[in-house]
Amino acid sequence: MTTLEIRDLHVSVEIENGTKEILKGVNLTVKSGETHAIMGPNGSGKSTLAYSVAGHPKYTVTSGTVTLDGENVLAMTVDQRARAGLFLAMQYPVEVPGVTVSNFLRTAKTAIDGEAPKLRHWVKDVKVAMSNLRMDAEFAERNVNEGFSGGEKKRHEILQMELLHPKMAILDETDSGLDVDALRVVSEGVNRAKESTDVGVLLITHYTRILRYIKPDFVHVFVDGRVAEEGGRELADRLEEEGYDRFLKVQA
Amino acid sequence: MSLLTDKATTHTDPSSLASGAAVPDVSRGARKTSFDVADFPVPHGREEDWRFTPVDRLSGLFTDHPTDGLGTGSEAASVTVQAPDEVLVSTLAPGDAPRGTALVPADRAAVVASAQTEKALHLTIPAEAELAEPVRLTVTGHGAGRRSNGHCVIEAKHHSKAMVIVTHEGSADHTGNLEVIVGDGADLTVVTLQQWDDDANHLGQHDALVGNSATYKHIAVTLGGAIVRINSNVRYAGSGGDATLLGVYFADAGQHLEHRSFVDHNAPHCTSHVTYKGALQGQSAHTVWVGDVLIRAEAEGIETYEQNRNLVLTDGARADSVPNLEIETGEIIGAGHASSTGRFDDEQLFYLQARGIPERDARRLVVRGFFADVVSKIRVPEVVDAVMEAIEIELSQATE
Numbered sequence A: 001m002t003t004l005e006i007r008d009l010h011v012s013v014e015i016e017n018g019t020k021e022i023l024k025g026v027n028l029t030v031k032s033g034e035t036h037a038i039m040g041p042n043g044s045g046k047s048t049l050a051y052s053v054a055g056h057p058k059y060t061v062t063s064g065t066v067t068l069d070g071e072n073v074l075a076m077t078v079d080q081r082a083r084a085g086l087f088l089a090m091q092y093p094v095e096v097p098g099v100t101v102s103n104f105l106r107t108a109k110t111a112i113d114g115e116a117p118k119l120r121h122w123v124k125d126v127k128v129a130m131s132n133l134r135m136d137a138e139f140a141e142r143n144v145n146e147g148f149s150g151g152e153k154k155r156h157e158i159l160q161m162e163l164l165h166p167k168m169a170i171l172d173e174t175d176s177g178l179d180v181d182a183l184r185v186v187s188e189g190v191n192r193a194k195e196s197t198d199v200g201v202l203l204i205t206h207y208t209r210i211l212r213y214i215k216p217d218f219v220h221v222f223v224d225g226r227v228a229e230e231g232g233r234e235l236a237d238r239l240e241e242e243g244y245d246r247f248l249k250v251q252a
Numbered sequence B: 001m002s003l004l005t006d007k008a009t010t011h012t013d014p015s016s017l018a019s020g021a022a023v024p025d026v027s028r029g030a031r032k033t034s035f036d037v038a039d040f041p042v043p044h045g046r047e048e049d050w051r052f053t054p055v056d057r058l059s060g061l062f063t064d065h066p067t068d069g070l071g072t073g074s075e076a077a078s079v080t081v082q083a084p085d086e087v088l089v090s091t092l093a094p095g096d097a098p099r100g101t102a103l104v105p106a107d108r109a110a111v112v113a114s115a116q117t118e119k120a121l122h123l124t125i126p127a128e129a130e131l132a133e134p135v136r137l138t139v140t141g142h143g144a145g146r147r148s149n150g151h152c153v154i155e156a157k158h159h160s161k162a163m164v165i166v167t168h169e170g171s172a173d174h175t176g177n178l179e180v181i182v183g184d185g186a187d188l189t190v191v192t193l194q195q196w197d198d199d200a201n202h203l204g205q206h207d208a209l210v211g212n213s214a215t216y217k218h219i220a221v222t223l224g225g226a227i228v229r230i231n232s233n234v235r236y237a238g239s240g241g242d243a244t245l246l247g248v249y250f251a252d253a254g255q256h257l258e259h260r261s262f263v264d265h266n267a268p269h270c271t272s273h274v275t276y277k278g279a280l281q282g283q284s285a286h287t288v289w290v291g292d293v294l295i296r297a298e299a300e301g302i303e304t305y306e307q308n309r310n311l312v313l314t315d316g317a318r319a320d321s322v323p324n325l326e327i328e329t330g331e332i333i334g335a336g337h338a339s340s341t342g343r344f345d346d347e348q349l350f351y352l353q354a355r356g357i358p359e360r361d362a363r364r365l366v367v368r369g370f371f372a373d374v375v376s377k378i379r380v381p382e383v384v385d386a387v388m389e390a391i392e393i394e395l396s397q398a399t400e
């Protein structure tokens, strides 16, 4: 049983003329096996939250805490966070020229587990995971994210989630840019990971359509750098009908 | 014909920006070559072909002096030759053909080295011979600042297949001319490894004459030395020749590593592919790449592509990258060039670290990835291993 706890998190970025506060006191608790949807309009700070938990150097935590089973996540380097069990499926995965997917996956697996995976099992695991995500075998020999279509990038992110077995996964707009078929395939991958590893999921999305495939236990509405409203699945349905206008008006 | 340009350049020569690649005022083909020392005054650094080079530190290589210790048995540099039995090893005096057929000195250093080399090493790979093992030349410098002149003629007779690996180590002020004649249908690979000590200076003119339907590959791997400048040039003796010029370099603090190439497309239906990639780290690490390609009017049906990529790992390093493409006929299959100099990308580092990979390993992965495509083109396992090992060492020094 793992708990990710975010308390009163304030985060700023450096801009041309000073600093800009983006997160303004975020509170959130995610436990193993739970799926939390974070929904909010563009620019509300969802990606900032994801990057801050993962430790992106661009974002400065000015106050608040993030803990994983009581351990201070904010004191860890980016790679230590990943090895502690955090995973971030990025909205914009990065190209790494000259590094093949297969080399990358093996290196990451070795780093996370602290030892190289048994080759025979590993090769099979990768093959099966790729085929489940409808990824061609030749994909493994391509360079990480180089020339990938939007859908391929997202599949590749979920492939990593399935193979690396994180305790907590933050999925940042994994649904954006996917057509219906791809959305279903990717969602199935997330659900497989949930079933097989009891991973806690923080599902960041702008739209409700992915929630038809991945059922959230909790929904948090994110507006202007903090959680504006929380509820169960029904909150998502309401957002589907009403959109975010209600929250933006309050803000204005 | 297709013209391809791809520019994502930060440190490009401004004059080359106007039309993609620069077309020099005077055709590259018109640049002076001569065996007469008097034709090349000592450069002051403002000349087109010396403008990036710290010439003030090279005066020891520009004087018209013989090799230090010549004839005493303790020359400034010694050369050992290890060759399969079929290879003929002899010497050539100035003017003895084929010496002078492929290489005419094109700058001050090359002309004095040529004039001061009474006996050029001559390696002949007989016609139709296929060497099972590479020919190995090892140039060992025996003292920083000691002057060394060298000239080597490699003749690969028609339809032979061979590889020559020239390794440079130790320290000296060395100018080495390499003259390569690739016979019709022959397939020759020349590898030049610069593994000098930190205080060595090395200038080299490597000229190849590529025969009818012959294949020539020149691979420069430059890691050591204070100032190293290798000019790898190609002309064709007939149609259908194929030339591949590859380079890998890694410059540390204070090093000046310069690679120039000139492919003179003077014959129809030939191809040339030039790929140089380098990484830089440390204060005032400086690399230079100047890639000249001239497509003469008679060079119909040729295809050429040249590219240079630089990866700047730290502040204070500088990479100059200048492609020059001169086209005198439109009747070609294609001509293109690409040049880029980029900073190490912290987003790549973040992505890899976010997958649990420690920073040091992530950096290695990115740098190795950067070199992956040029290294895969080398296709000589022992050279690939040496390059990868050297890159590992460079990177581990960086993080210590």
Ligand SMILES: Nc1ncnc2c1ncn2[C@@H]1O[C@H](COP(=O)(O)OP(=O)(O)O)[C@@H](O)[C@H]1O
Pocket: A013, A014, A015, A020, A022, A040, A041, A042, A043, A044, A045, A046, A047, A048, A049, A058
């Ligand atoms: N590195 C940055 N520099 C400046 N502004 C940023 C940076 N990152 C995010 N922002 C700003 O912070 C706000 C929230 O961005 P983001 O977290 O990407 O929102 P979301 O993911 O909800 O669309 C936006 O106004 C965005 O422009």
Ligand SMILES: [Mg+2]
Pocket: A046, A047, A048, A091, A172, A173
């Ligand atoms: Mg976002």
